[in-house]
Amino acid sequence: MKKIIRNTTLVIVVVVIFLLLHLTPKIAIRTHVLFMGYPIESFTSDIYEYKFSYKVDKNNFIKFYPNAKAYTLTKPPFEKATESELSNYIVRKSGFLYFADIYGET
Template sequence: MKKKRIWVPIVLVILFILLHLSPKLALRTHVVFMGHPVAAVTSELIQDNYHNETDKNQLKKLDAKVYTLTEPPIEEATQSELRNFIVKEVGFLYFAEYYGEV
């Protein structure tokens, strides 16, 4: 019983690390947790050259890049496309957030 208690947190930490080892994995994981698993798996991820160039100084400070989903999901509340995401590097892990159409 005690061995099971020890392994569950260890497995969860390993899974968390694996899902954040690359920018694309972190972005797909974020989109899944936003409630759009199909879009997370089927959409192609490309670097958003427009935002990466225009926001270059800010992104450099954050150690981040902006990615775009080629087939973005639609947010039901606003009927807007969830297209652009910023992916920040923290140590050896990556974390994604919705960037919007800024």
């Protein structure tokens, strides 16, 4: 009986942590950067919504990603393998949760 209670409690804790880490776009980006292996950048970088330079870019983005927004980090992590900064992220909304991924050059 104790084993069932312990396992149930563990599952509930994991689910609650998952939900908390995906409640807002900024927290989703910080979680993604943290799990990519850049803990300092995930906590110290500011995040703001990306402003598109051209209307065509914005229209194409909305066409291909209707439930998403682009965000930029002010102090992005530097990836040694590709020798580039990982500054732009796309955040998709699924229900009430947000999921982040690298967007590349915007």
